[in-house]
Structures are given as structure tokens and as C-alpha cells.
Amino acid sequence: MTEDIIQNTEEELTEDENGQLYEHLRIVVDKGQVPLRIDKFMTEKLQHTSRNRIQRAADSGFVHVNEKPVKSNYKVRPLDVITLMLDRPQYDSSIEPEDIPLDIVYEDSELMIINKPAGMVVHPGCGNYHGTLVNAVAWHLKDVPDYDPNDPEVGLVHRIDKDTSGLLVVAKTPLAKTKLGVQFFNKTTHRSYNALVWGNFQEDEGRIEGNIGRDPKDRLRMAVFPPDSGIGKTAVTHYRVLERFGYVTLVECILETGRTHQIRAHMKHIGHPLFSDERYGGNEILRGERCGSYQQFIRNCFKICPRQALHAKTLGFVHPKTGKQMDFTSALPDDMEQLLEKWRRRQSNDEEM
Incomplete structure (x- = not known):
């Protein structure tokens, strides 16, 4: 419709x-x-x-x-x-159950917490009408009589990008979706991401504020506009340095708002695109040395993690029925863990020289 x-x-x-x-x-x-x-x-x-x-x-x-x-x-x-x-042709958007494995972190009668792998589309869209997270959820809940995957009053409460891994919450009842949606709207949820970004930071933590809207030069990207510009939607990201590798930095990002591509656009805006993020230019060698060995090292890193190095690590909210605080954490996926270990070994070798 x-x-x-x-x-x-x-x-x-x-x-x-x-x-x-x-x-x-x-x-x-x-x-x-x-x-x-x-x-x-x-x-x-x-x-x-x-x-x-x-x-x-x-x-x-x-x-x-x-x-x-x-x-x-x-x-x-x-x-x-x-x-x-x-930006997609007309298509029957009815969601059909599909037998796709899910990494379910938590589940009760009201909601599910899912750890989404990188590469899985969250919701059917242009070119991705099957094999999505909501198709998998529909299969998992196919025997629950009150759950209709095509009912907008239940289902996904928020989303993350196809090539971002990490935690998502799915509401199984209308009451759960309403109450969780209010928490997201009022910014009382807690969400943190781990991201490997290009460049070193002078400071250990910071705050990025800038409206997020479509990039007028590339409509598949989002761009950052001044807060008082009237363009796009208000967006605020807080970041904290977790680990420094010289030419790249592991940071924790905490969202006040949840806009499309918010972390990816904000980090590019301040000169620190996400490592291996093709859409925002992070799949080029943006920092480092000109020698062939370093160039090959980066190319090997891109092979290990051929997507933006971004993981939705924590998710916290008040349970919509019990009123209790719920907090979840997911480990970094293998590709990001291997990527970080490769940078750690390189840094260790440099320090020994």
C-alpha cells in the first residue's frame, strides 16, 4: 500500500x-x-x-x-x-516466511533481540525482495497466531544497514512496538556501536552535531548539513576512542538520534570515514605510507573486512511489559575481530623495531 x-x-x-x-x-x-x-x-x-x-x-x-x-x-x-x-519499482511487498537461520540473543512473549550478520538486508527493498531479516523472523514466528509479519503494528522497531552487523529489537505485539517506539523517539534507549575509522584523533572523545539529509550529488549517500540550515533531520553522535593504531582508530559511537547512515555520514564529515566503507570513500587508502608493503597490508585488510567496519554492539531499553531495564551486548563479528588483530600485530611489530 x-x-x-x-x-x-x-x-x-x-x-x-x-x-x-x-x-x-x-x-x-x-x-x-x-x-x-x-x-x-x-x-x-x-x-x-x-x-x-x-x-x-x-x-x-x-x-x-x-x-x-x-x-x-x-x-x-x-x-x-x-x-x-x-527509488524502487512497484512490487508486492507482502512478507513471506523463509527458513533462514537467526542468531537470537533473547526472546520472550513480547520481543526478540537478534544479532544480525553483515550482508543481511533488514527489510525487503529494491533488488532484495527475499532473504531478509523480516522474512527470517516471519518463519521463526510462523506458529504464533497473533503475529502477522505484514502488520505494521508489530515487527522491527529500528533498523541497521545491510553491511552493518549487530543488535536489533523486534516487537512481537502491538503494545511492545508502541512502547519501544516511544523510547526510541524520546531517546531514552541506549545504543552503542564500535567502528574502525581512518585517521587518528587528537582528542579522546567528542560530539558531532549536524543534520542528516540526502546528498544532492549522490542520492544513495547521506550528507551533513548545519543544524540551523533547515535541511535534513537533527542528528547527534558521541564518540570515544577505544584503541589507536596510528593510521586508523577504533571508536565507540553512541547515538542520541537514529538517522539513516548517521555514523557513516558523521564520521566522513569530520574527516574520519569508516574503514572499508565503499559508499563514503573509506575503501581507499586515506592515511599511511607510500611503500608497497603498506599498500599491500591495507589491501589485505580490505579483503578480511570487505564492508564498513561498523558493529551495533550494545542495546538497552526498558522492557515494554515488565518495566525492567534490559541491556544486551554482542561480540564483534569475526571479520572485524580479525581486522583489529591484524592492526594490533602491525602496531606491535612497529614498536619492536
Whole structure:
């Protein structure tokens, strides 16, 4: 349904490498239409879709008038042609159960905590309509009569990128999803990530604040804009140095907000792209030596961890039913652990010379 499609555009970017947009909805404005903000106009036309969702879709460049993207304050005029253009073709988005193994850290009648491996898409999208985390969850809960994977009132409470590993919470009941969603909205949850980034930090900890919005030069990336720019969504990331390797640094990132690609975009913004992050330029040799042995060392590192070195390590929240604090931690996956060990050995060898 259209309202579900609009909802999905807020959560994560899809992988249409050509940056192509596909028409999902077309409205021709009546001849007698009085001037009206497009977000209000579309809210009246589309049932079960909030004005806030439409505003965010417009701000992301998905709402077009007469073949050009418009902002949510655009006023519709008679005979305007309004289209909803998304970065994936129309597709039956019904979620079917698929027998895919899950690493379930915790489960009770209200929720599940899952440790997602890198490479697994969280939700069906362009080019990834099967084999996703929600397909696996649907299979795991197929014998639970009250769980409908196509019901937006249950399921994923938040998301992480395809090539990011780590912890996610899934709500099994509407009450759990509502109460957990409120905690995420009010920023009372605790989430920390471990990331290996390019470069060394002068300070041991810091704070990054900058709005996150689509990069106007590359719509598959997010960019950082000034907090008072009115562009994008407010985003704050706190970081702390865990381990220094000279040319790269292991940091802990704690999120105040949860925006698409937030850590990846924020770290690039301050000059420290995530190691091996192709989308944000971290898969190039950005720091270090010109000698052939160092160049080969980095290439070997990229082979060990051929994705952004980012892991959602901890997740904490208040249980939606019992009211108790729940805190979970997951170990670094093998690729990141091997990557760090390789840097540790190199640093140890350098210190012995």
C-alpha cells in the first residue's frame, strides 16, 4: 500500500545504483482546487498516511509536481500533476516466511533481540525482495497466531544497514512496538556501536552535531548539513576512542538520534570515514605510507573486512511489559575481530623495531 511505501522511505536507502526513480502514485489536481500546501493536500487524499510522513517523503525528494521535486510547503495549483517517485519499482511487498537461520540473543512473549550478520538486508527493498531479516523472523514466528509479519503494528522497531552487523529489537505485539517506539523517539534507549575509522584523533572523545539529509550529488549517500540550515533531520553522535593504531582508530559511537547512515555520514564529515566503507570513500587508502608493503597490508585488510567496519554492539531499553531495564551486548563479528588483530600485530611489530 502507498502509505507503507512512504513509511519505508524514512528508514533506509535502497540500492538502485543508477539512482533511478519509479512512479508509485499519480494525482491530477482538480480544475477548481484552491492553493493548498502539498503535504496537507496529500494527507487528505491518502488514507492512513500522516502529514509528517508526507513531509519527510517530500524533503527526501520523492514528491514531484510536474516532473520536478518539491518541498512540503509547495502550494498545489489547478491541474498540477503530483507523483510519488521512489527509488524502487512497484512490487508486492507482502512478507513471506523463509527458513533462514537467526542468531537470537533473547526472546520472550513480547520481543526478540537478534544479532544480525553483515550482508543481511533488514527489510525487503529494491533488488532484495527475499532473504531478509523480516522474512527470517516471519518463519521463526510462523506458529504464533497473533503475529502477522505484514502488520505494521508489530515487527522491527529500528533498523541497521545491510553491511552493518549487530543488535536489533523486534516487537512481537502491538503494545511492545508502541512502547519501544516511544523510547526510541524520546531517546531514552541506549545504543552503542564500535567502528574502525581512518585517521587518528587528537582528542579522546567528542560530539558531532549536524543534520542528516540526502546528498544532492549522490542520492544513495547521506550528507551533513548545519543544524540551523533547515535541511535534513537533527542528528547527534558521541564518540570515544577505544584503541589507536596510528593510521586508523577504533571508536565507540553512541547515538542520541537514529538517522539513516548517521555514523557513516558523521564520521566522513569530520574527516574520519569508516574503514572499508565503499559508499563514503573509506575503501581507499586515506592515511599511511607510500611503500608497497603498506599498500599491500591495507589491501589485505580490505579483503578480511570487505564492508564498513561498523558493529551495533550494545542495546538497552526498558522492557515494554515488565518495566525492567534490559541491556544486551554482542561480540564483534569475526571479520572485524580479525581486522583489529591484524592492526594490533602491525602496531606491535612497529614498536619492536
